[in-house]
Amino acid sequence: MITLDYANCTAERVGDHGLAADLFSPGSEAWTAAEAITADLARTRGTGWERWRDLALGDTRRAHVSAIVSLVEERRGRFDNLLVLGIGGSALGNLALQSALNPPTYNLLPDDARPGPRVFILDNVDPLLVGATLDYLEQHAGGLERTLVNVISKSGETAETAAQFLILRDRLIRALGKDRHAENVVAITDPEKGTMRSICDDAGYAALPVPDGVGGRFSVLSPVGLFSAAMCGIDIDALLDGAAEMDERCAQPELTSNPAATLATMLVRLGRDKGKPNHILMPYSNAMDLFADWYRQLWAESLGKRETTSGREVHAGYTPIKALGATDQHSQIQLYREGPNDKVIGFIEIERDARDVEIPTGAGVENLRYLEGASLGALLRAEKRATEYALVESGRPNFTIRMPTLDARRVGQFIQLWMVATAYAGRLLDVDAYDQPAVETGKKATFGLMGRAGFESFRRQVDAALAETRFVV
Numbered sequence: 001m002i003t004l005d006y007a008n009c010t011a012e013r014v015g016d017h018g019l020a021a022d023l024f025s026p027g028s029e030a031w032t033a034a035e036a037i038t039a040d041l042a043r044t045r046g047t048g049w050e051r052w053r054d055l056a057l058g059d060t061r062r063a064h065v066s067a068i069v070s071l072v073e074e075r076r077g078r079f080d081n082l083l084v085l086g087i088g089g090s091a092l093g094n095l096a097l098q099s100a101l102n103p104p105t106y107n108l109l110p111d112d113a114r115p116g117p118r119v120f121i122l123d124n125v126d127p128l129l130v131g132a133t134l135d136y137l138e139q140h141a142g143g144l145e146r147t148l149v150n151v152i153s154k155s156g157e158t159a160e161t162a163a164q165f166l167i168l169r170d171r172l173i174r175a176l177g178k179d180r181h182a183e184n185v186v187a188i189t190d191p192e193k194g195t196m197r198s199i200c201d202d203a204g205y206a207a208l209p210v211p212d213g214v215g216g217r218f219s220v221l222s223p224v225g226l227f228s229a230a231m232c233g234i235d236i237d238a239l240l241d242g243a244a245e246m247d248e249r250c251a252q253p254e255l256t257s258n259p260a261a262t263l264a265t266m267l268v269r270l271g272r273d274k275g276k277p278n279h280i281l282m283p284y285s286n287a288m289d290l291f292a293d294w295y296r297q298l299w300a301e302s303l304g305k306r307e308t309t310s311g312r313e314v315h316a317g318y319t320p321i322k323a324l325g326a327t328d329q330h331s332q333i334q335l336y337r338e339g340p341n342d343k344v345i346g347f348i349e350i351e352r353d354a355r356d357v358e359i360p361t362g363a364g365v366e367n368l369r370y371l372e373g374a375s376l377g378a379l380l381r382a383e384k385r386a387t388e389y390a391l392v393e394s395g396r397p398n399f400t401i402r403m404p405t406l407d408a409r410r411v412g413q414f415i416q417l418w419m420v421a422t423a424y425a426g427r428l429l430d431v432d433a434y435d436q437p438a439v440e441t442g443k444k445a446t447f448g449l450m451g452r453a454g455f456e457s458f459r460r461q462v463d464a465a466l467a468e469t470r471f472v473v
Contacts (some may be wrong), residue, residue: 001402002246002413006266007395008388009344017276017341018394019269024256030265034255037427041420042251049434051417055221056243058413060211064223065236067208070265071186072230079148080154081141083133084121084228086152089216090188091123092294092413093225094152097289099225101234102413104433111308115233117148118418134171144168144184145175148231152224154210159446178323180207183262188223195445215434217298219417221412235408242412250420260417264424267344270397271318276344277473279318280336283348284325284384287406291348292322295418298424300424301439305431314427326383333387337394344400345391348414349384352405 011018022031045053054060084094098106098119107118116143122134137147149168152163172181182204189196191209200207208223219225221243226236250260266457270276281292281298304317323332325347336343356377362373371379389397401417403410426433 001249001296002401002410004263004417004419005400006262008392009266009270009399009432014153014395014397017274019266019274023265023269024262026254030353032267033428034258034261035253037424038251038253038258038261040053040427043425044378049213049215049218050423051107051211052215052221053247053293053423053458055211055214056240056247061230061240061263063293064209064226064299068227068236070207071208071227075148075231076116076187079117079146081147082117082228082231083137083139083168084117084150084152085117085161085168086121086224087123088151088156088297089219090158090161090224091121091222092217092290092297095121095226096241096290096294096338097125097220097225097229097411098232100230100287101408102232102407104286106232112307116231119228119232122164122346125163130164130167134167137281138175140165144172148184148186150188150228150231150274151196152210153196154190154216155194156189156199157194159443159450160416162195171334187225188195188227190395193277199440203234210464217301218434220415228299238408239412239415242409242414243416244412245409246359246413246416247420250416260420261424263417263421264428265425266399267421268425268428270344274399276342276398277318278321278343280321280323280343280345282323282328282345284324284380285348285350285406286324287322288323291411291414292324295319296322298418298422299425301436302433303429304427304438305435306438308430309432310430314429323338325387326380329383329387333390336396338388341394343396345396346401347384347388349381349402350406351402354406368450 005210007013009018010021012021023029025031041050041053053348055064067255084091085095085270098121103109103201107115120137121132122133126409138144141147151161151165153165156162169181169185172184175181176184185203185205187200187205187207188199188210189207191197199205208227210219210224211222216224221240226239229239230236246259250258251259251262255261259327267279281295283289283292299320300316306313306315306316327455336345356375359371359374359376361372388398388400401414403414424431444455445462447460447464
């Protein structure tokens, strides 16, 4: 199992900027609060917007895996490319899984050395990104007839994904004809209603469900993330096994036996009581770098709320920040050690590398002799240990999520740990961790600016707010 080492967040290690050790003792306020939240989460799991909690278990898991495996087997070998269309929760989990569990050179490998098609994930509507990707697929990667388009949108009305899909549908029809193009589309959408559901029914697209009660940022262990993973050879059963294992640990009532309760309690207490509103996640692993992006959405969108559940204005939340070890030792650690002491730094450490690269001996350079015979893995772990020490010396709280090795099972554990921790943190802050009203305002303004009927008032509001006065140099 992966573990959480939070010793460097205690006052014993970092003085007044850390938490008192007795905070994590039986009978403490924090212990009692965690017990109550654990009981409440057990009561609400599988209901409302907490249906994500059961994605790795029982009938829900079996139904999703069965449908995914059937569709993957049907499409296997027919396509050279998989193009995923999505944004936010529909893309970040896909990106993170591919980066963590397939090699960084995956798309460069020859067909017989890859377990699935090349994968491209369009997570933005930047025309340079979209245009260049389409040029490559059409001109250098076998054409769109060898490309499977996976569009992910529960409603079908998210402007960015809808625009991408309209472009791809038009190009597929031109390349394959209206009758044949449906074979090159798999949609992941609402199983019963919505614009994308209607499009799928009309065109005969294969479809997998975005489950009810599973918001985008909690959806990576549903077909939203699992289909592209399975298409590209990732062991989705191992992912779900790991998530189920972690979920069992996160159901323990005792605070220090429950890693999600401990992680949430630690970060909320440091944020609220010790003035640490900036929460950094710093993997010492390029493969886990994009999981820091996934974490940023989960932590920011879930906890950043103007009001409590009772309507009291609080402006809750913490600012999630990503960094990469050892790269950002040379760009960020100066600030983290000597700048404002308003941060908690979380490391991700991989104990055993899937592969390593040895540093040769006999270079004949005296000042570099200490490196000879070591390995890059050993150097990276030493860099992490040294950074941890330097932060403790400066009284800067930090913790480590330690993964014995990087594989699908441990990644599943990591995902479930953070999702359950987010649910705990929402309860501790008394905010709704599942809505995102501030995001909806921007969506409606975009509709108005793009001329969607019924949203004209938003265009007028935008123009009134932004067009009157300009300060331009």
